[in-house]
Amino acid sequence: MTVQTVETFYGIxxxxxxxxxIGIVALRLLAFASETAADAxxxxxxxxxxxxLAMGWIVAxxxxxxxxxxxxxxxxxxxxxxxxxxxxxxxxVVIFAIAAARRETAxxxxxxxxxxxxxxxxxxxxxxxxxxxxxxxxxDPDNPCTxxxxxxxxxxxxxxxxxxAFLLILTFSLIRLRRSS
Amino acid sequence: xxxxxxxxxxxxxxxxxxSATRQRWLLPAIGVAVIAVAAVAAIWLSSGSSGGGSxxxxxxxxxxxxxxxxxxxxxxxxxxxxxxxxxxPAVGQAxxxxxxxxxxxxxxxxxxxxxxxxxxxxxxxxxxxxxxxxIDGGHLPGxxxxxxxxxxxxxxxxxYPPNEWLEREGWxxxxxxDESGAVADAYGLSAFPYWVFVNxxxxxxxxxxxxxxxxxxxxxxxxxxx
Numbered sequence: 001m002t003v004q005t006v007e008t009f010y011g012i013x014x015x016x017x018x019x020x021x022i023g024i025v026a027l028r029l030l031a032f033a034s035e036t037a038a039d040a041x042x043x044x045x046x047x048x049x050x051x052x053l054a055m056g057w058i059v060a061x062x063x064x065x066x067x068x069x070x071x072x073x074x075x076x077x078x079x080x081x082x083x084x085x086x087x088x089x090x091x092x093v094v095i096f097a098i099a100a101a102r103r104e105t106a107x108x109x110x111x112x113x114x115x116x117x118x119x120x121x122x123x124x125x126x127x128x129x130x131x132x133x134x135x136x137x138x139x140d141p142d143n144p145c146t147x148x149x150x151x152x153x154x155x156x157x158x159x160x161x162x163x164x165a166f167l168l169i170l171t172f173s174l175i176r177l178r179r180s181s
Numbered sequence: 182x183x184x185x186x187x188x189x190x191x192x193x194x195x196x197x198x199x200s201a202t203r204q205r206w207l208l209p210a211i212g213v214a215v216i217a218v219a220a221v222a223a224i225w226l227s228s229g230s231s232g233g234g235s236x237x238x239x240x241x242x243x244x245x246x247x248x249x250x251x252x253x254x255x256x257x258x259x260x261x262x263x264x265x266x267x268x269x270p271a272v273g274q275a276x277x278x279x280x281x282x283x284x285x286x287x288x289x290x291x292x293x294x295x296x297x298x299x300x301x302x303x304x305x306x307x308x309x310x311x312x313x314x315x316i317d318g319g320h321l322p323g324x325x326x327x328x329x330x331x332x333x334x335x336x337x338x339x340x341y342p343p344n345e346w347l348e349r350e351g352w353x354x355x356x357x358x359d360e361s362g363a364v365a366d367a368y369g370l371s372a373f374p375y376w377v378f379v380n381x382x383x384x385x386x387x388x389x390x391x392x393x394x395x396x397x398x399x400x401x402x403x404x405x406x407x
Contacts (some may be wrong), residue, residue, distance in 0.1 A: 001224075002227060004227045005223050005224055005227040005228075006223070007227075007241050008222070008226050008227045009219050009220055009222075009223035011223075012219040012222055012223060013215070013216065014220075016215055016219065046209070047208060048208065051208045051209060054209060055208065055212060056211070058209075058212055058216075062216070075337055076337075077242035093206075104276035114273050130303055132303040132307070133392075136303055136372070136391070137304060137372070137390075137391040137392060138373060138390045138391045139299060139301075139303070139304050139305065139372060139373040139374075140301035140372060141299065141333050141365070141370065141371075141372065141373060143331075144302065146302070146303050146304070147302070147303075147338060147339065148303070148339060149338075149339060150339075
């Protein structure tokens, strides 16, 4: 198993995650206009809600495993922004595991808080990769956040993977919170 | 209530339960399937492509030091670490001399532009074509040398090796290969891209970091003591 295979694996998962998030958000928006879309949205969220905590755990677990693989096995050194995203991602594995085992919807609320913060940092990091001029305009010799380790399909970089995971976790958490209230 | 209707109600409840159980397992099953398909697709996609990778892997390319020969030799007192162009204490100081097989920084009566580059730094990647266009446009005076220093070389970082990158960009200036970082240290590098402008008498005229537009280079070169 090469590093490139792992990059591609996560790249595909990120595309799937973005597709799910965009699909659900689009359905929610269409629900304002169309009865059919509203029914479809209800159906989808009703199916996801009971499994949301377990599915959130799977996403957080895969993201954490990938993060550790890329830093410890592939030796891609995490920069400051990477660390902030890790701080938001790693606890989600534990929160979702406990919440799913105890079927506690409150877990989704704690997860949503962390995932929202993580998503904002990841989005900024992705923007920085495409527009390095957003920061000081120079590269820190030691560990710059502007360094792009890889881009799967010319698109999906490390913080893009994080962004996909955070958005999917946020989506699952919000669906769980919405259906239980 | 009749026996029959109770039976049918119990049957309906059992059916609902069965369908609920099926539904409970449907999504996780889809999730596992998606992950498995992604794994298979990743193995299939990356086994077929050799050049499809997003960055060159260190194992594919020869070491830079092998091609460059000996490490550069630095002599003279080092400059302080650069923090700001205003009130820079290094201005007026004599630069350290550097000798390397590929290029050297010596007191030869010519003013100099020293440009420190890191192959992985996107700001350097953006600046190199700007500088090359500036040179190609005839803006570099004949009595000013532009010497580049390829520093912070790391095979694990993207866009390695630096000599291939500079070749790709049609870089015409001499390159000092600073694998150990000794040259960067001696010149007080704090960020990439890093500029040291040197007067003809070998003293520092000014130091800057970041991308500089061609017009700024024109302005600075005009101010050099030549």
